[in-house]
Amino acid sequence: MNKYIILLRGINVSRKNKIPMADLRDLLKNLAFQNIQTYIQSGNIILESEKSKSEVCKFIKDGIKTKFGFEVTVIVKTVSEFKKAIKKYPFSTDNPKIVAFVFLNKKTSKTQIEIKNIGEDKYKIDDDIVYLICPSGFGKTKITNNVLEKKLEVIATTRNYKTTTKLLALATE
Structure with missing residues (x-):
């Protein structure tokens, strides 16, 4: 199973x-x-x-x-893909309220894309996930699902740190 x-x-x-x-x-x-x-x-x-x-x-x-x-x-x-995603998160998780994971429907070969005016927000593309840290807040970030979908030619859905780690905890209970 x-x-x-x-x-x-x-x-x-x-x-x-x-x-x-x-x-x-x-x-x-x-x-x-x-x-x-x-x-x-x-x-x-x-x-x-x-x-x-x-x-x-x-x-x-x-x-x-x-x-x-x-x-x-x-x-x-x-479950192992979720564990790997959390383990590989490349930015600080000291403030989990500004941490997010963008899960993609397929792998992308792109590792960089141009997104204007992202300020201090950062992203890292890694196969079928994009890691985000958004000090400006998720409501203000320019690194959105729609932008990522268009530039990476994928379908994306984002989950914050709390939800991502909670899902893994529930799945491994």
Whole structure:
């Protein structure tokens, strides 16, 4: 049995793409996933399955489209990929409120991109993740999902330090 951490992008934001977590858990149970947990309302799931990462992604994406009537980005990671991402974080985590992880749907060969006016904010691209530290705050940073998606030609979803480490803790309990 494989344990996965699934990240949904763009649900329950500004009254768009509403998915109650209880309904999401019911859907996942009906799709034959096991030991399902959700964390907060922003689309964080931990579950177990015999399916591959790509199969899990397709089943969840298709299930949400069928049950809720809209498409969402689904990024599936293994527990070991999450551990590696946290371990490789290249910046200080002394102030976790300015730390974030941008998970990408596929690896990128790019290691640098041009983003104007980022001030003290920093990023590091590493295959299928972008590490962020944003002293200006996430509400003001120019290093956004949309910018990264356009420049890297990927789909991205961001999680802050607290959420990322909590998901790993829940997955390894």
